[in-house]
Amino acid sequence: DAKTTQPTSMDCAEGRAANLPCNHSTISGNEYVYWYRQIHSQGPQYIIHGLKNNETNEMASLIITEDRKSSTLILPHATLRDTAVYYCIVASGGTSYGKLTFGQGTILTVHP
């Protein structure tokens, strides 16, 4: 699976958009980009995933560049409860049966 690079930490003001970048320059054609978060040692929580098109759900938006070498997770109106470690993971579907390789992630701190 392709490796990802994320900033170690980011800050965001409550109510503002949080934009979390991720580089995955070695991504291959059948690999998806997944985003998870982990709040204070709880189980990781799935946020969103995509292959090449931008995606949006009730939690966030995922913007994937045309060359698929990087992506940005957008939390449109961050709240204090969004303070967590955010993981960008690249994984192939199908034959890998869903193994996820977690990195260190980005510690997002949302300030009042």
Next chain:
Amino acid sequence: EPEVTQTPSHQVTQMGQEVILRCVPISNHLYFYWYRQILGQKVEFLVSFYNNEISEKSEIFDDQFSVERPDGSNFTLKIRSTKLEDSAMYFCASSVRGDYGYTFGSGTRLTVV
């Protein structure tokens, strides 16, 4: 919203003892996983399970570990002879299919003394 349920939430065991960690995945999910996280470290993949057999396992998942789906609802992780270094949070996860988002449980904190 459907949940993955793990029991117990915290287990303390003596070194050398066997432990069984239990998980109830979401009912219509077909793929099951165990991950662990040693305090302050990354979340690590242990094993994936599909169609009643292990589909992939990591180097961590040695002969001391086993998984089982004894009935239609439970998914268990057994550690035969626990070591101090097995102390960690163990997370169970399940997914509808292997290329979709996974739902993790809240974890079992295993402490080996």
